[in-house]
Amino acid sequence: MNKPKEGFCIYLDAISSDLSLEHIIPKSLGGLDEFSILADRKFNNSTASTIDAGLANDFLMLFDRDRQKAVGHSRTHPEPRVKKATLEDGTPVQVTFAASGLRIYNLRERRYLNDHERSGRTISLEGVTIHLDADLKFVAKVGLAAGFFAYGDLFREQVQHSELRKIVNAEHLNQITPDVRVHCRFPSEQELESETLQILKLATESVECSSVLLMPGIGCFGIAVGILGNFVGMINVKADIVGFPNTGAYDAGHCIYLQSGRMYRSSLRHVFKKLADHLDLK
Secondary structure, X not given: OOOOEEEEEOOOOEEEEEEEEEEOOOHHHOOOOOOEEEEEHHHHHHHHHHHHHHHHOOHHHHHHHHHHOOOOOOOOOOOOEEEEEEEOOOOEEEEEEEOOEEEEEEOOOOEEOOHHHHOXXXXXXXXXXXXXXXXXXXXXXXXXXXXXXXXXXXXXXXXXXXXXXXXXXXXXXXXXXXXOEEEEOOOOOOHHHOHHHHHHXXXXXXXXXXXXXXXXXXXXXXXXXXXXXXXXXXXXXXXXXXOOOOXXXXXXXXXXXXXXXXXXXXXXXXXXXXXXXXXXXX
């Protein structure tokens, strides 16, 4: 029997006596094996799995997972499905909004309606759940792991990652510390006017893949996450970035894109320059 691995776990900010491999972004959301860290097994199997599943099974996220065929360990193809729905005459149905086409299943007759039977019908949907906290909890979890993955002990010792950990473990996010800046995937009308938000959305939505942007700044450290080509959120916490690398692939920050089965790493400056060049061509 193999002896459990012992070492530091960034999720716990402590030594774990039982480490296991943790996908920083799960495969069900576009992750790759090479974008992983060692973390406490119990945390991986409980809190981390719950946070990952909260976003992976989100009704809106299922549309992107279906379109990009993003499957997890079960290898089951995800599709957005509403299990509680009714036709205008009260007939109970299940509705699947698949990329391959709409399917309506008559629960009484236990069969799918054909195109003629569906024509002109009205469907009322019930039980569609969207967890508004799922995005920021996921960004905080990814931020902890990706920050440590890319910057190692500099992230561990000089970034106030305790604030990320609070978000990961919080029951409700209305207790976020006021000096922690956040943008979520459902911004207010006022937030949409933010130039920072628009740039981050462009950087994470310009390619249909999952991505992480790590952004050291004066007195702060920002993490933005995109999943399957959609901006999920950004969290900015206090940090002392003295000694952080600022050349090569770390110039102005570090970006990780998981595209077509490969991990691409480059500087934030390079990514922003490519975006600027692309906009200049339009």
